[in-house]
Amino acid sequence: MAGVRDVRLRDGRTWPVYEAGAGPALVWLHGLNGLDTEDPTLDLLARRFRVSAPVAPGFASLADLAEIDDVHDLALAYDDLFEALGLEGVALVGHSFGAMVAAEIAAHVPRRVGRLVLMAPFGLWNDAYPVADIFAQRQPDLQALLWVDDAAQRRFAQRAPDPKSAEGIEATLKRIQGLTAMTKFVWPIPDKGLKKRLPRIAAPTLGLFGEGDGIISPRYAADLAAGIPRCETAVIEGAAHMLPYEAPDDVATRIADHAGAATAAA
């Protein structure tokens, strides 16, 4: 049965984690919109893997960030979660902000990660193609940076409640809360030293980028590959920052192939 449960950590803290599917373990770290249990790529992966998708600290309650001050604290918090879940050498997949977190986990605690997939990762900075300022955009402008596939964007938008309804107001507050949590780790520039830690990532890594991503340019594929010892990258056509929604079949297949190899080897 798929659903969210509170995982209890060693020190008594609890952490909401969505679990779905059966098979080899795969951890999914959501992006800037927060955990979406109807993410089509996540859905496809749950058909082949036992997926654990934690809610990033702060996205459920900002109080959860009280003791997490930087990316190092954050990576170690995830290490505690992996410990509680009994995960080691696992396939770790992150999208957007979640990909930055995934890279930090793999760099800080390499033994936790067997295979790594980074989709449109935050965390790097190149003056030649700076990461867009997602916090200083009008909503329509932000959407134009996130998506190139109009149909996928519409499908996503249709699932959102009417912004004027009580449910819609809660959703707006949730979105603001998630972005607030993010600012703790990516403000004002999302470079918190990941580049110098990339060589610590031992896991074979797949970097996926949306060709039309207005936030993380696909040119960051080269920066990623230059830093991670075993890294392949691919640029997905017809997709932007929201590539798991815009090209779910392609993306899920690539992830499964990459992660599946890990489980075969394990």
Add this chain to the structure above:
Amino acid sequence: MKFHWFHLMPYPDLPEDFRQRTHSVWVDIPSTLFDPKRGHAVYNEYLDELEFADAVGFDGICVNEHHQNGYGLMPSPNLIAASLARRTSNAKLVLMGNSVALYNPPTRVAEEMAMLDVISGGRLVAGFPVGTAMDTTFCYGQSPATLRDKYREGVQLIMRAWTEREPFAFNGKFTQLRYVNLWPRPLQQPHPPVWVPGGGSIETWDWCVENDFLYANLSYFGYERAAKNITGYWEAVDRLGADPNPYRAGFLQFVGVADSDAEAERLYARHAEYFYNRCLHLYPPFTDVPGYSTLATVRKGLESQVTLAAMQSQSELKWKDIVERGYVIAGSVDTVVDRLNALADKLRVGHLMVLCQYGDMPKDTTLYNTERLAREVMPRLRHRFDEWEDRWWPRDTLQQRATPAPVAAVA
């Protein structure tokens, strides 16, 4: 009731098509629009105006801090206050103030304010704003997620630095100092009065009451619109069992005094329109970055987003709207007195900060407005709230102060 003369120091030469040509007056305003030679004249005229406000009897003169802002030429209000400390004699220096989280370490604020207090003979009012989202997060790179915690820790450090008499270690989350030992320390003991300029953050109300800080609502949109904020503050005062002393609150109001209402329009309309249409040409996403307002505040404000949005989409504000909505209280002496009395009735604020210079208003008009307000309006409102003691005002001001005394060069 006390009157304080506030200068924003707007740049007066923003082009007519500023709204069409530029993205925002704040954060990314094209710096090519600033002509330093013109700036030289403008700074000196603005200082003249502040000094004039002292000369005609305002209780306080106010300066504030904004960064990368076309209507604020004071990234460092302390520099302006330092000049005023020497060139003025009676008015209190209401420094509104230093955005504490931007100073590293915040003891810098404690030191500079202590210097100003000592140099001015105990005339400093210490303002501690959080700072706008534009100033703090976009211009100065503070994370919205930690800004308020960092600000409060900084204020705590400053208060300790001012009041403790032995060196102490400060082990904060944002600042660690092995030896905090203020030198010089402020003239006012135990410390200058603390004012907190704020918008509508509900946590700020409680915090001000709990710490006995004055809460000043700085709005450009008049007292009708501000009523919600000030009412929220008075509710916090009541809920926390503090006395409803009007002097624990302040408010900012644009004013224009003339012979008649029509004359006021002739004198002030274009300068007010310059301010509301050019100086407030703000790119909305800069104003509401996620995390700047607490979720509780956002939740409270959600219903009024429509009002805000309507305001933002307004193409051009005309004098008629500006006056009718009370953004600027303007007209004959009687009109201004009536409306300021209504403001005092409605908001119950003991400290009124007035903007007599706005937009591209030239010096002669500014001095005219300032003098009429001081001589004809202020005397008719001074008695308001006389029954209350003002505990948020400098008390140790020296009666005999040193005066600037240049020494003649020996030939």
